[in-house]
Amino acid sequence: MTDWSRLSHAYGPADDIPDLLARIGSAPTAELWSDLWAALCHQGSVYPASFAALPWLAGRARCGEREQEVQAVLLAGAILAGAGAGAGAGPGDGAGGVRAVFAAEAEDLLAAANRHLRGGADATDYVHLLGAVLGLEGVPGWGEELAWGIANEEYQVACPDCEADLFIALGERGFFSAADDYALSDGAVETRPLRPADPAALDGIGRRLHDLALADGQREVAHVLTHVFGHGTCPSCEARFAVADRIAADW
Numbered sequence: 001m002t003d004w005s006r007l008s009h010a011y012g013p014a015d016d017i018p019d020l021l022a023r024i025g026s027a028p029t030a031e032l033w034s035d036l037w038a039a040l041c042h043q044g045s046v047y048p049a050s051f052a053a054l055p056w057l058a059g060r061a062r063c064g065e066r067e068q069e070v071q072a073v074l075l076a077g078a079i080l081a082g083a084g085a086g087a088g089a090g091p092g093d094g095a096g097g098v099r100a101v102f103a104a105e106a107e108d109l110l111a112a113a114n115r116h117l118r119g120g121a122d123a124t125d126y127v128h129l130l131g132a133v134l135g136l137e138g139v140p141g142w143g144e145e146l147a148w149g150i151a152n153e154e155y156q157v158a159c160p161d162c163e164a165d166l167f168i169a170l171g172e173r174g175f176f177s178a179a180d181d182y183a184l185s186d187g188a189v190e191t192r193p194l195r196p197a198d199p200a201a202l203d204g205i206g207r208r209l210h211d212l213a214l215a216d217g218q219r220e221v222a223h224v225l226t227h228v229f230g231h232g233t234c235p236s237c238e239a240r241f242a243v244a245d246r247i248a249a250d251w
Helices: 017-026 030-040 048-052 054-060 066-084 094-101 103-117 123-137 142-151 204-215 219-228 243-248
Strands: 154-158 165-171 174-178 191-193 231-233 240-242
Touching (some): 017 030, 017 054, 030 048, 030 066, 048 054, 048 066, 054 066, 054 103, 066 103, 066 123, 094 103, 123 142, 123 204, 123 219, 142 154, 142 243, 154 243, 165 219, 165 243, 191 231, 219 243, 231 243, 240 243
Antiparallel strands (some): 154 165, 165 174, 174 191, 231 240
């Protein structure tokens, strides 16, 4: 039996978590899930109570209600990604200790994530589930960053040469780099087009994600991924850079 009063979350002692879990279990709402996220994975930081909630999340991922299962998978993936980033205190020795203690739960959650990944998710849900899969697998960095950037159609990175803050646009506005906030600017913003990777030349995590998206019929996501793992140019100094490398530089 977990003694929640001895654990902490983002706002202090975690003795309020059992009541929150019970309320979600009996009458789940988006607001209650938001409260749970805020307590257990606040801006990517995780806490002792975050890991203690993993068994409950694993059970919720088998409840038979798709929306609830997906919510559980996404939060668990974010928690384990946070453990991998060292963003909180967990049992054992860092992320490896957390995964050793909760290996069975992580396996169940990963199975649920893969099931929903191939269950006809729309593009936005798909990229969030991809991120959860990577977090549950322990793939460094991408479990946190992948979904945020693709879902928001933007990454923010630093130029490797002049260190200018750059916006990497990926979506309806196009695929380009900009040194100014193009979304808030009233005037013309100087941009440079991104150069997508040749899918046949992709390797590593880029190849895996691209091939997975194609296999799952997510061609739009696969197209965006060629730009995430492609190249950009800094409008300020004309330096060329690998987009994925600049995303990873912030980890």
